[in-house]
Amino acid sequence: MVRNLLGADAETRSTRWLAAIEAERPVATLNDLYRGETWSQVNVLVQTARAAGYDPTLYVASAGLGLRKATFKAPAYAATFSPGHADSVASTTPAAKDWWARLPHEVTALHDTPAVWVLSRSYAQVIGQDLLARRATDRVLVFGGSEQIPDQFRVPAQRSLRHTLGGTVTSINVRMAAKWIELAKGDEIHSLAARERFHLWAKEATVEERFDRRPLTDEQVIDLIRQMLAQDARMPKSRALRQLRSAGLACEQKRFAGLYARVVAKR
CATH class of the missing domain: 1.10.10 (Arc Repressor Mutant, subunit A)
Structure with missing residues (x-):
């Protein structure tokens, strides 16, 4: 767990972290290691893409392991870019970016094929610009994300779709991505037609939530x-x-x- 690391500077902490990860025995693939509602919806997303005629490869942007295929075998670990957590890798965005730069990454995840990324706000602030800079094509859609992601690539989270899509707020980005792919019906995911289908659907599906706490x-x-x-x-x-x-x-x-x-x- 990141909370157990000693050392104040990013280089020392990341070096010790990577050494500790390397020394641990892998226990499962990332696909089997992760749990919870959001990850279950990630698997639904993959199934939806296959049913629509696409051939997806799933990657994970991990604060502890770097950019990895979901089939990568890893030990149990605890690390996050989300702020205010006991296992946050850094207390500032620049420090978190430095940490990310020191992690190993599978560069094939950044090749020129069309890509759909689902990123929380905190993760997009740390890794979004780096991932975009590594790509040689603009055929990428980012669901969720943050202001650091240019508007041409980003589909912001819409809480007003939660009533229609179901689930909790934390999984809304994944559910939106799955719906987009479903509506694309095998066409180019980044096409104007796919974008228009989603926006027409979202207009009808929007239900503003009211809170009476x-x-x-x-x-x-x-x-x-x-x-x-x-x-x-x-x-x-x-x-x-x-x-x-x-x-x-x-x-x-x-x-x-x-x-x-x-x-x-x-x-």
């Missing part, structure tokens, strides 16, 4: 924070607040930060 007293919020920290002592306040809100509960961000600090100070 239940307000809490200070004592109730403090109790919930204590429960969350009991389960994960390193949980940052940003993730704790997201977890509280995802449960349908309300607390203003500044107020929550103060209550979180109060709980941490007394531990």
Whole structure:
């Protein structure tokens, strides 16, 4: 786990990390190693592409392993570009980019064939520009992503499609990509026709979500924070607040930060 690394500079930490990964015995392919709703939807995405007549090869952009085929065998590990996590590889985007540059990558993932990338905002901020710079063609679509991805390549996440596509907000990018491919019907994925089909569908499928979260007293919020920290002592306040809100509960961000600090100070 990244949290166990010693050393302040990126070069030392990445060198120790790669040595530790190399010393561990591979336990499974990445396709079998990953779990959760989002990854299950990645497999649906691949199946959708095959059913539509495409011949996809799945790659994983890993904060711990670099750019790898999903069939790559790896040890269990914990590393992420998402900020505020105990296993975040860096605390700033420039430092995370430096870390990414030191990881090994399968360059065949960046050849000139058409590509569909699904990237969260935090990952796109770190690796998006690097991946685009390595390609010799502009035939790429990026679902999700961030402002660092040029508009011509990017299909931003649309939370208003969650009601129609199902699942949680975290898997919306993957589900959108699968729908795009389904609607492309075997045509060139990056074509104007495929783009127009998706946008026409999205216009009809959009359902704006309204939130009616239940307000809490200070004592109730403090109790919930204590429960969350009991389960994960390193949980940052940003993730704790997201977890509280995802449960349908309300607390203003500044107020929550103060209550979180109060709980941490007394531990």
